[in-house]
Amino acid sequence: MDKPKLATCSLAGCFGCHMSILDIDERILDLVDLVDFDKSPINDKKAFTDRCLVGLLEGGCSTEENVHVLESFRNSCDILISVGACAITGGIPAMRNNIPLTECLSEAYLDGPTVYNPGRVLPSDPEIPLCLNNVYPCHEVVKIDYFLPGCPPSADTIWEGLVALLSGKPLDLPYQLVKYD
């Protein structure tokens, strides 16, 4: 029988959650026994090759591309898990949310103290995805099935979560593993 497939992605995140996935140390060998990795930065697979059982999402949606990727995950995975503060609340990137986008971009590209931009151009190449007005947590865009909080969630949290899911048990994190930082 085929092993179930797992996909991961980093949206508006810092890859810290992916580091934490790797931080499960030697248990990654057990994980590889349990699942095959599909689209993921871990194996550098850029596109889905198959339908997946589980998608792990790091980061919230800050750009149109984030939304696009998130939607493709929703369409390709049976179960989506928001991993980490950014996916769950928007996290640090969402600290821009109480500042209008125009102000954010001016600070970043025009008026910030370390900016050198004599032509005062805002980058607007069509290759660069457009920003959303706010950074959105994943569950405000698509349906999310489970949440693994933390910044990043500890390797134990990720492990517990995955093992529970893959063995069909309910996800019930013990107190010590529910953390927002």
Next chain:
Amino acid sequence: MNPEAKAFMIGVCREYGSDRTRLMDIVRRIQEQERHVSLEAMELIAEELGIESVEVRSLVSFYSFFSEKPQGKIVIRVCNDVVDLMQGGAEVSRAFEAALGILVGQTTADGKFTLEHTPCIGMCDQAPAILVNHVVCTRLSAAQVPRMVEILKRTGDPQALVTQYGGGNNEDERIRSMVQNSIRREGEVLLAPREAEAGLRQAVAMQPEDVVRSIKDAGLRGCGGAGFPTGMKWEFTRKAAGDRKFLICNADEGEPGTFKDRVLLTEKFDLLCEGMAVAGYAIGAQEGIIYLRGEYAYLQAFLESILARRRKEGLLGTEILGQKGFDFDIRIQMGGGAYICGEESALISSCEGLRGDPKTRPPFPAQKGYLGCPTSVNNVETLCTVACILERGADAYRALGTSQSAGTKLLSVSGDCEWPGIYEFPFGVSLHEILQECGATDAQAVLVGGPSGTFVDPAQFNRTICFSDLSTGGAVVVFGPHRNLLRIAGEYLDFFIEESCGYCTPCRAGTVLMKQRFEEVLAGRGNQSDLDYLVELGRTIKSTSRCGLGQTACNPVLTTIANFRPLYSALQKAPDDNHKASFDIYGALRDHEALAGRTSEIFPHTN
């Protein structure tokens, strides 16, 4: 600050004995004279009262009639209640904006005019209405506005806008108002002819305990909305330990669509005073307070003069009706534009010179109320009824209405009907009967009890006004078939958000979340799961809020979801388990698209 202003402010503070509990009155006087309460004024008041200036600011910032920034000499407050908006209130606002060259919320550069919105001012039967300082103007149309502004500019006197009086005591020289009473149905109790002071005479011939028993026997329940048995409340207050007790008359009448207390104050003020004296006698209170909403300031001079007359006649003051030991007097406490101050414990806070935060209960006001003393808070209509009951006897009163809900009820009827106004019906009257009598033939919905009550659909028009079915403080608002009921529900929800005191989590934060999702649904970005979200959130707010405001704030949404489901279904997106209907990608991209001067390639759209 100029020395004159300073001397004035110090004078005001001292006039009230530099008493911290009179901060409402002090701030109100300074606001009226100086047009605002500046930081310097706050410092000065604080010093005079021996408190911190941030405490003064705490109060000033709570009440919408007080302001920290200078207001114009003439403040025009356009009522933006739902009924006013239905009858052209928005056009009136815009006409004022045009005529004054400012937006709502602004003051003209010459400091002459400020334009504001204000929630229901108790004139729904003659909407659209506005307040110009204390002067009420009713039945306005946008076409009148330029001329009104011209008169105000020329005379500087809001009273100059009143060219025709509204009848009854509105013509009295101490009122001189265009407000109309619109009494449409005089029932058997409150609006029936009676013998002046007969109730009070009867009361003093009885023992106070027996007066309380009479009110209990009559089955009178509070007319302010909560329907608590009046006799029981009096008994608690009477029996509570303490020598100093208070009777407070709740004349805050803030529930949108309610205006019956205004008519009683105008036409039946002696009856109210009589009822208050009876209540004072019954519970052993020597001090009475009428908490009069700021919007009714135009009645203040009239009411004060009647109080003065009654003192002269021996109907107030010491040894009332010559009865030894029966001392009772009344003062008027003006409110400052805050609906929450109609809630009895918030009202007490306000009387004490505090923010209008409701108090923690227990202890209840009957045990520890105004200044920590046992206090009974009763509605205007309740207290008027008391005098009538004493006059005719408990049995006669009890014989009216239904077995569970004795007597009659004043209803304030407004909205899409031929004859808006005041109706006195016996309890048990059905909505059908009311609609027929007020001339509403094609109502799509009736809001009973104001926005904190229930939106009722035509299939339920056989329901009746009484405590076991549709319980109400008296507001009945009729909506014709052409009205957008869900928009209206949203406007009422805004009202509650605006008027929340902000003390407790669910009402302060939850109602905002409710409005946010409700708007998504209205914009067509919602499906079944969003309705579930609204119902669940509404349940939490209702169940966990600290006072009646939060407990009922979601009713406009919850009762329309319950009784007008098809209106929501028509807006709903097809259920989609995977995508959140409320997420608006195009809205989220709008800012950057505008900045970048291009549209999204990933999420293409044409406009």
Next chain:
Amino acid sequence: MSKDKITFTIDGCEVTAQPGQTVMQAADAANIRIPQLCYLEGLTPHGSCRVCIVKANGRLDTSCTLPAVEGMVVENNTEEINEYRRDLVDMLFVEGNHICPSCEKSGDCELQGVAYELGITAPKYPYQFPRRETDASHPDIFLDLNRCILCARCVQTSRDLDGKTVFEFVGRGPDKKLAIRPGARLADTELDITDQVVGSCPVGTILKKRVGFAVPVGERTYDKEPHPEQPVSE
């Protein structure tokens, strides 16, 4: 006659209270946990957060303000009530700007602690991202209103215990916020690092400067177990 002891039950357990005690005080004495936020021993119960809500004889009320009554039947740790509590805690999170990973209070924060205890893994409601003020003018104390939950613990502590009234609320409804003397910065007030108010804030709004992040992750107040001790005013 007044009895000198009141007996009632919480989730079926018999509890005794002194006359005048609240349900919460009796529960605390009996080591029965009722989640709480705005309550601080030594202050008048405020009853604003609503998190300590219980069902007493079938009616919902806040246990910090509800006097214990003989024979009362209190439901506390039930799914229905905990769901209300989660909703309330969630509202407090989304109403402000709680970005825990960037907060000095994280790990020692009572709001976080209650959320952990209730097993909240993700917010049910959308964050509102209000724009709020900060004040770093004081040499020893930092004020960050982004995280204020309007619990009034500082207002009461400063007024009733420090005798200073440095803090009060202004505005109403969703615009209600914590304020200090109009026109002043925190440094201009009488606030002193030794004032009790400095330790009264349950969240990361009133913070002592130069002590953040001193305790390693894993050893902070709420890292290992819920409510290790009931909060007491410092």
